[in-house]
Amino acid sequence: MKRHNNKAWLYLLPAVLFLGFFVVYPLVDVFIYSFEEGYNSASRMFFGVGAYNYSYILHDPYFLQAVKNTFILVIITVPISTALALLIAAGLNSIKALKKLFQTIYFLPYVTNTLAVGLVFMILFKKTAYSDGMINLVIKIFGGGPVDFIGGPYWAKMFVLCFYTIWVVMPFKVLILTSALASVNPQYYAAARIDGARKLRIFTKITLPMISPMIFYLVITGFIGAFKAYSDAVALFGTDLNVAEMNTIVGYIYDMLYGSSGGYPSYASAAAIVLLAIVLTITCVNSLISRKYVVY
Numbered sequence: 001m002k003r004h005n006n007k008a009w010l011y012l013l014p015a016v017l018f019l020g021f022f023v024v025y026p027l028v029d030v031f032i033y034s035f036e037e038g039y040n041s042a043s044r045m046f047f048g049v050g051a052y053n054y055s056y057i058l059h060d061p062y063f064l065q066a067v068k069n070t071f072i073l074v075i076i077t078v079p080i081s082t083a084l085a086l087l088i089a090a091g092l093n094s095i096k097a098l099k100k101l102f103q104t105i106y107f108l109p110y111v112t113n114t115l116a117v118g119l120v121f122m123i124l125f126k127k128t129a130y131s132d133g134m135i136n137l138v139i140k141i142f143g144g145g146p147v148d149f150i151g152g153p154y155w156a157k158m159f160v161l162c163f164y165t166i167w168v169v170m171p172f173k174v175l176i177l178t179s180a181l182a183s184v185n186p187q188y189y190a191a192a193r194i195d196g197a198r199k200l201r202i203f204t205k206i207t208l209p210m211i212s213p214m215i216f217y218l219v220i221t222g223f224i225g226a227f228k229a230y231s232d233a234v235a236l237f238g239t240d241l242n243v244a245e246m247n248t249i250v251g252y253i254y255d256m257l258y259g260s261s262g263g264y265p266s267y268a269s270a271a272a273i274v275l276l277a278i279v280l281t282i283t284c285v286n287s288l289i290s291r292k293y294v295v296y
Helices: 002-033 052-059 061-094 099-111 114-125 134-141 154-182 186-194 199-227 231-237 249-258 265-293
Strands: none
Touching: 002 265, 052 061, 052 265, 061 099, 061 154, 061 199, 061 249, 099 154, 114 134, 114 154, 114 231, 154 199, 154 231, 186 199, 199 265, 249 265
């Protein structure tokens, strides 16, 4: 038995070394940086050890704005995109003709470059000196006034960012849920129909419990992905997200490292640890909830 265990560890050794060098070591390093006050990346010197970096970012209005934007993005996009993906997947699962074609069409936004999709959204929503944008033309048809969705009020910019994020992430969720729906044993449906169960009851009592692990997986990965959002905002509002008031936590970390206000790895490390704590807490809460509602 001991010989087999040694052999198993030998097989695992490359993966363990890879994870240790590229995941564990950087995480420990960032945690140490977050407590080094006034760290200079050029001289590799700092003048003290303490919690000042955390105090600074928690009082920094740019970081607080980034946290606010990120939480709004998470709260809006994750449930809406998951619910819409479930409805679309259920519709695709009931279609027999051209089913593969429709699945391919819905999956196209996921494989399209993020910045390219962002450029299309800018054309649709941006108000310029020559055009109010295609969306504003539709609003005018219904009697509304033009809205500057890219450079205008905060609510308009957040609407575009949430809409864009939902558009980008939904195809992957549709693909996963379509596969999950196809894997449900049809005998359960046949038995329910014999008992005279209605379609809504079949969906809520059979379909949802059977695919609940996949739904939970998409919710967890959706939360993590939304908390790591950055390129979506850059694609829509440019690189100076602080001026646009549309920065995210990851964007704030990048700005502290490489942006116009960069050169502060200690502040960036502290923000990264705060982000890790938030994501870890939400993941643990979701795991506790899944024990009650997810059927394995």
